[in-house]
Structure formats: structure tokens, C-alpha cells
Amino acid sequence: MSIWERFERIDARLVYLFMALALVLPVLRPIGMPISINPHLTQPFFDWIEGRLPPNSLVLMDAAYSAGPAAELEPQLVANFIHLMRRGHKVVVMAQWEMGAVLARTTLDRVAKEVGAVYGVDYVVAGWRAGGTPWVRSLQDDFWAGMAAVDVDGVSFERLPLMARARALTPEHFAGIIIYASGSPGVATWITWFPEMPLYVGNVAVQVPGNMDELAAGQIRGMLSGLRGAAEYELLIDKPGRAVKLMDAQSMAHAMIIILLVLGNVGYVMKGRRKAA
Amino acid sequence: MNISGDPQVWVIAIGTLMIYSYLWKENAAYRLMEHMLLGLGIAFSAVLTWDTLIIPRVRTNIIAQGHWMFVVFGLLGLLLYTRMLSPKWSWLSRYPVAVSVGYGVGFSMAMSPRPWLLQVRDSFRDLWVVRDGVFRAQATFDEWVFFIALITTVMYFFFTVPHRVTAVRVGSRIGRYAIMVAFGAAFGNTVAGRISLFLGRLQFLLHDWLGFII
Numbered sequence: 421m422s423i424w425e426r427f428e429r430i431d432a433r434l435v436y437l438f439m440a441l442a443l444v445l446p447v448l449r450p451i452g453m454p455i456s457i458n459p460h461l462t463q464p465f466f467d468w469i470e471g472r473l474p475p476n477s478l479v480l481m482d483a484a485y486s487a488g489p490a491a492e493l494e495p496q497l498v499a500n501f502i503h504l505m506r507r508g509h510k511v512v513v514m515a516q517w518e519m520g521a522v523l524a525r526t527t528l529d530r531v532a533k534e535v536g537a538v539y540g541v542d543y544v545v546a547g548w549r550a551g552g553t554p555w556v557r558s559l560q561d562d563f564w565a566g567m568a569a570v571d572v573d574g575v576s577f578e579r580l581p582l583m584a585r586a587r588a589l590t591p592e593h594f595a596g597i598i599i600y601a602s603g604s605p606g607v608a609t610w611i612t613w614f615p616e617m618p619l620y621v622g623n624v625a626v627q628v629p630g631n632m633d634e635l636a637a638g639q640i641r642g643m644l645s646g647l648r649g650a651a652e653y654e655l656l657i658d659k660p661g662r663a664v665k666l667m668d669a670q671s672m673a674h675a676m677i678i679i680l681l682v683l684g685n686v687g688y689v690m691k692g693r694r695k696a697a
Numbered sequence: 698m699n700i701s702g703d704p705q706v707w708v709i710a711i712g713t714l715m716i717y718s719y720l721w722k723e724n725a726a727y728r729l730m731e732h733m734l735l736g737l738g739i740a741f742s743a744v745l746t747w748d749t750l751i752i753p754r755v756r757t758n759i760i761a762q763g764h765w766m767f768v769v770f771g772l773l774g775l776l777l778y779t780r781m782l783s784p785k786w787s788w789l790s791r792y793p794v795a796v797s798v799g800y801g802v803g804f805s806m807a808m809s810p811r812p813w814l815l816q817v818r819d820s821f822r823d824l825w826v827v828r829d830g831v832f833r834a835q836a837t838f839d840e841w842v843f844f845i846a847l848i849t850t851v852m853y854f855f856f857t858v859p860h861r862v863t864a865v866r867v868g869s870r871i872g873r874y875a876i877m878v879a880f881g882a883a884f885g886n887t888v889a890g891r892i893s894l895f896l897g898r899l900q901f902l903l904h905d906w907l908g909f910i911i
Contacts, residue, residue: 436720443892443899447911491897492890518745549750554804568753611812625890629882637819639812646886647893665911666896673892 425694428687435680442676446668453668455651461628461635462652465620465642468596469503477595478585479504481513482610483520489602489624490523495650495663496622497524497600498531501543503657505535511543512586512594514567516556516605521547521572540580547572553605557613559589591616598622607631611639622649699908710906713898820847846875 457463473479481500485493504511513528515521525545528537537543546567549555559566563586569577577583587593596618601607607627610619611634618641623631625646634640644653647670650663701707715730758764773796779789824844826836852865853872860866903909 433721443896444903447896447899447903448909488894489890491895491900492893518742522745547749548745550746554800557804565758568750569757570749570753572749574748574753608812612808615811615815625886625893626883628886629879633816633819634812637816639815646890647896648889662900666893666900669896669899670889670892674889677888 422690422694424683424687424690426687427683428691430680430684438676438680439673442672443669446672447666450665451668451672453671455648455655455664455667457652457656458645458649461643461645462649462656463642465500465644466503466653466656468618468620468642469500469507469509473507473509473595475508477509478582478593479509479511480589480594480597481511481524482516482597482599482601483513483524484516484606485523485600485602485624486517486519487523492624492646492650493600493602493622494523494527495647495661496644496653497527498661499650499653499657499659499663500598500622501528501531501537502535502659503653505532505537505542506657509595510582510585512582513543513545513547514559515548516599516609517602518548520600521545525572541582544580544582544586545572546583546586553609553613556605556609560614561588563588563593589614589617596620601627603627607634607640615639701906701908706906710902713902717898845871846878848872850875 598620600622602624620642622644628645651667715726719727776789779786822840826833849868849872852868904911
């Protein structure tokens with residue numbers, strides 16, 4: 421068996437080892453590779469919060485994710501939240517995924533201290549409720565009734581001043597929706613039942629190609645693509661954070677995968693030639 | 698290096714390593730963690746539903762506001778459990794299922810076509826792009842690529858005319874390449890996403906647990 425053919429049968433554990441090295445080394449010693457801003461995905465998202473949102477707007481965030489995709493989506497959530505707070509806007513968070521609300525609450529409480537945001541005044545995490553899409557649809561009529569008038573910790577909306585503005589999930593009360601989407605239920609809920617609301621999506625990378633048609637059709641106004649999108653947003657708000665730090669590792673891992681793909685395919689071709697001979 | 702002394706961080710770190718041990722081979726540590734995760738997930742949902750849905754609904758909607766229809770539909774929902782109680786009464790569970798299915802179908806049919814029709818409308822593109830009185834070659838090229846990919850992909854799934862006809866055969870072959878490009882983009886993004894997930898764990902292990910400065 422030639423060396424090229426060995427590449428076709430490379431042990432999966434060796435691939436994991438190479439991949440781990442490609443990821444760990446740049447995390448410990450960043451290279452500082454350049455990051456460009458995507459003009460079709462990230463830039464419209466930033467421009468909306470930066471300039472097009474009316475002052476003191478109320479924005480709904482939907483934390484539709486669990487612990488797994490949090491690595492991609494929480495840096496997006498943090499960057500958007502910092503930007504919204506800096507511009508003087510308010511945020512209400514709900515979640516189509518039960519764990520999303522709890523994860524978002526923990527994350528936002530940490531970030532709120534950095535930006536001076538006050539719970540109940542600048543942001544509220546209303547939470548998740550059982551009922552799927554019909555439950556989300558009910559928020560259109562009466563946000564308080566749909567949420568049973570309590571936040572994720574069971575605190576009454578009466579004791580949270582911001583919630584006086586959030587009576588219904590309509591354009592009269594909310595200026596737009598940002599969903600951090602990792603699967604189903606997710607984006608489809610909003611484009612189907614809330615077409616009149618401006619929708620922006622923080623997406624896991626795997627879903628981005630599938631949502632491009634909605635972006636082209638104007639059903640989605642802007643989109644952050646995985647950790648890369650978060651890194652771009654961190655640069656736009658001039659607050660490089662976790663996503664920017666991890667981009668070198670991501671790029672190195674992609675380079676490693678491309679090399680392994682090429683080697684594996686060369687091995688495949690060489691084996692075919694030998695068989696033919 | 699400044700290793701964390703927080704027991705919670707240690708539990709998370711050990712749990713992460715137990716799950717990743719599967720990369721080497723199937724083992725008892727991985728299976729133990731998998732079962733724990735399943736149990737914790739179910740318990741988490743149950744507690745969250747009880748605390749933030751059932752209790753507030755009873756206290757606010759039923760007792761304070763007097764919306765007694767919640768009780769009626771609550772009892773209807775409880776009929777689902779008759780399947781577990783006894784075969785004699787299990788037929789009662791069909792009623793909440795019937796209501797759910799009926800509502801679900803109607804709910805979906807009410808609005809679902811709209812998003813797709815908007816996308817169909819968006820597919821009617823201008824194939825000769827002129828903006829501000831200037832011909833845009835790049836945009837025109839993009840629209841033609843979109844148009845050809847759309848038509849040929851539809852052709853690939855068009856079975857009324859046999860694919861022996863030359864125009865359909867050539868068109869569907871181009872469509873197959875268009876589909877392959879889409880699959881490639883999806884796969885590339887999947888890889889990027891999976892690496893991001895691993896990077897999240899890696900950052901936790903190196904920074905939060907082992908205390909490396911990142």
C-alpha cells in the first residue's frame with residue numbers, strides 16, 4: 421500500500437488528534453488573521469441597530485437554543501445586547517426552547533453588569549412556555565396572558581417596569597425581533613406568523629444556507645452566521661471578544677479539513693488507478 | 698495556569714471529558730454521562746413547566762381572573778394519561794389527540810403557504826439589471842446564475858416528461874450540479890458549526906477550568 425493510499429484509510433483518531441492540535445494551538449497563541457465584514461449578512465444587522473431603530477425601541481429576542489449551540493449563538497447574543505444597550509434600547513427575551521431562556525438569563529446578567537443595564541428596567545427575560553407555535557402566536561394578542569404574567573424566575577410582570585410597554589407582540593409595542601436559532605422551532609415561526617415584524621437572525625452556521633432564500637426574499641433582514649458572524653459583529657461594535665479570539669482556531673481547523681479532504685481524495689484516485697492497472 | 702477551585706466548573710469539565718471519550722471508543726463513562734443528561738433534561742423541562750406555566754396559570758389565569766376554560770382543557774389534556782392507566786379506559790386518550798391534531802392541521806394551513814409564496818414571488822428576477830441608469834454586469838450575471846440554477850433544479854425533479862428527452866436530460870444534469878453546490882455549502886457550514894461547538898468547549902476547558910489566559 422503506497423503512502424497516498426494510506427491517506428484514504430487514515431485512522432479517524434489521528435484525524436481527531438490533528439484537528440485538536442489545529443484548534444488548541446491558535447487558541448493558546450492567536451495568529452491575528454484578518455476578519456472581513458459580510459456586507460449582505462452582518463452589515464445590515466448592525467446598520468439596523470446602529471441607525472434605523474427609533475430611539476428607546478423595545479426589541480424582542482428569542483433564545484431558541486440549548487446548551488450545545490450556545491457556543492455559536494451566545495457570542496452573537498452578547499454582542500447584540502451590548503450594542504442595543506449602548507444605543508439606549510430595551511430588550512425583552514423569550515424562548516422557543518426551554519433551556520434558551522435560562523441560558524440567556526445567565527449570560528445577560530453577566531453582560532448587564534459590564535454595560536450598566538438594570539433587570540426589569542432595561543431588559544427582562546420572560547422565558548419559555550409550553551405550547552409550541554400556538555403559544556408564540558398567542559403573544560400577538562396578549563403578551564402578558566401568553567406568558568402567564570411572570571418572568572423566567574416567576575417574578576410578576578407587575579414588578580418589572582419594562583413589561584408595561586410589552587403588552588402585545590405587535591409593531592405597536594416591539595420594533596423588531598432577533599432570534600438566535602439552532603433548529604426547529606425557530607425562524608419559521610416568525611416568518612410565518614409575524615411577517616409584519618422586522619426579523620433579524622443569529623444563526624448556527626449549519627442553517628445559514630437554508631435561510632438564504634428567506635434573506636433574499638426580504639423575510640429576514642439580516643443574519644449572523646455562527647461564530648464567524650459573532651466575530652464580525654464584535655468588530656463592528658469595536659468590542660472584540662470571545663468570537664474574535666476563536667476565529668484563528670476556526671480558520672486553522674478549516675485549513676486542516678481541506679488538506680485532509682484533498683489527501684483522502686488523492687488516495688482514492690490512486691487506488692482506482694492501481695486497480696485499473 | 699490557574700486551575701479552577703469551583704466544584705461546578707469541575708463537574709462540567711469532567712462531564713465534557715466523559716462525553717468526548719466517545720471519540721476514542723464507546724465506553725461506560727460516555728454512556729453514564731449520556732443517561733445523566735437525558736434524565737436531567739427531562740427533569741429540567743418538568744420543573745420549568747411546573748414553575749413557570751402550571752402554577753402561574755392556576756394562580757393568575759384561573760383563580761385571579763376566573764378563566765375556567767383552562768380547567769376544562771386541562772382535564773381534557775389529562776385524558777392522555779388514560780393510555781397508561783388501563784386498556785379499558787385508553788380510548789379516552791383519543792379525544793385530546795383528536796383536538797390537538799385538528800387544531801394543529803388548521804393552524805398550519807392557515808398561514809403556512811404565505812412564506813413560500815413570497816419566496817416564489819421573489820424568484821421572478823430582473824435578468825438585465827440597470828440601477829441608477831447604469832447597466833450592472835455583476836448583478837446581471839448573478840441573476841442569470843440564480844435563474845439557471847432555479848429552472849434546472851426544478852427540471853431535475855420534473856418527472857412528467859421522460860429524462861430521455863435531450864433538453865430535460867441536459868437541464869436536469871445541470872440541476873444536479875446546482876443541488877451539489879447547495880449540498881457543499883450546507884456541508885461546509887455544518888463543519889464550521891461543529892468546529893465552533895468544539896471551540897466553545899475548548900475555551901471552557903482551557904480557560905474556565907485549567908485557567909490558561911486566552
